[in-house]
Amino acid sequence: MFREMIAESADGTSRRRIVRRSVVNCQKDAFDTARKTLSARRRQYGRGSVELTRWVEAQAKVFALCSGESSFDPPAQPGPDWLPLERHDRHYQIAAAYFYNGQYLEAASRFDAISRTPDSPWRALSRYLVPRSYVRxxxxxxxxxxxxxxxxxxxxxxxxxxxxYVAEFPSVPGQIFRIEALLDPGATRRRLERQIVEAPDDTTFEDVRDYLYLARPPELPFGEAATEYEHWRWYASDQKSAAIAVARWRTERSLAWLYVALAQAGPDLDSTTHDEILRAAEALSPDTPGYVNTLIHRVRILGLQGQADDGLRLAEDAERFGLSRSEVNRVRLAAAEISTNW
Known part of the structure; x- marks a missing residue:
């Protein structure tokens, strides 16, 4: 599957790129289910039977759609003279074919019909596959x-x-968690964070794994729907975006982009750029929101420029900016780090 995305270059211009998104269409469970069903139908119908042959041919058509590269050729509707079990199997195979072909709403409709068929052996699984189709x-x-x-x-x-039902399909709670995370990743991350901190004995490996995944830097938002804040947040989280942040600050001269430029400034920026953002930070008033962080980055950047003594002096004078004792200590800790590196 291909999708066009718009990304911003360091010079502020836009560039387009095509990204291929791969989907594991047929999971291992699908093949396991087919293998078990084949064994059961072979015992029931007998080797070489017409019924078994029809099932195998239909299943081959279903799995041919796994790669996403075959033309859509779903199994035919069951005949009126077929055995009830064979008809149930065929309705499920047709629904699965639509699912693997990416026609998820049609698949959901067909799985829903199966889930309402009392004597279908696929009723329980189809109840699960209806919401799975909606997710896809x-x-x-x-x-x-x-x-x-x-x-x-x-x-x-x-x-x-x-x-x-959950005992038979234990992945249901995990599906709920995944959807909640998709709808509101921030709230889900905070809930996991509270659990890890407040109830560590009840925290599982999966909880920690999910928390780390949700706490990762956000993906760059593409397209016109992305807000200014979403762009800013992404660049603030990306350790390779210093040049872009500086370019945005030079264009907009906003405090928000100055913060990002200071935070991302590293040895990859030239000394002229370092001096430029240092002068801008020095001009800020001590009552500027986040001022202590600008001091910390000023100290750090001075260290990058080989001016550790200037950074140490700035840290020593931190008290005159009206900072709290803990804030002064944070600035001086930054100075201690550059003096060690120096």
Whole structure:
């Protein structure tokens, strides 16, 4: 699957690139289920039977769609004279074909119909696959993302209320967590953070893994829908964006972009640029929000320029800026680090 994205270059211009997004269409569970079903149908119908042959041919068509490169050729509808079990199998195979072809809403509709068929052996699994189809419609087809994610969340929460069902499908709670994280990653991260801090004995490896994933730097927002804050937040989290941050600050002369330029300034910037942002930071009033952080970065940048003595003097004078004792100590700690490096 291809998607066009717009990214900003260091000079402030835009560039377009095409990104291929891969999706693991047929998971291991799908092949395991097919293998078990094949064994069961072979025992029931017999080797070489018409019924078994039809099942195998249909399943081959389903799995041919796994790569996403085959033309859509779903299994045919079951015949009126077929055995009930064979008809149930075929309806499930057709729904799966639509799912693997990326037609997730059609797949959801078909899985829903199966889930309402009392004597279908695929009823329970289809209840699970309805919200899974909605999740893919939201994340893969990127169609009305929030609406379909909330549909999926409501369905999975309904399934989670059935203890017997969760015992059979233990991944339901994980699906709920994933959707909640997609809808509000910040709230989910904060909830995990509280759990890790306040209830470490109840924290699992998966909790820590999920927290670290959610705490990663955000992806660069693309397209016209991205807000100024989203761009700023991404560059503030990216350790390789100093040149872009400086370019944005030079254009906008805003305090927010000066903060990012100071924070990202490293040895890759030339001394003229370092001097430029140092002068801008020096001109700030001590009552500027976040002033202590600008002092810390001024000390650090002076160290990068080989001016550790100037950085130490700035730290020694930190008290005159009306900082608290803890803030003064933070500035002096930065000075201690550059004196060690120097």
């Amino acid at each position: 419609e939201a994340t893969i087809n990127e169609n009305d993302r929030e609406y379909h994610l909330r549909l999926a969340l409501a369905a999975f929460r309904d399934l989670a209320g059935d203890r017997a």
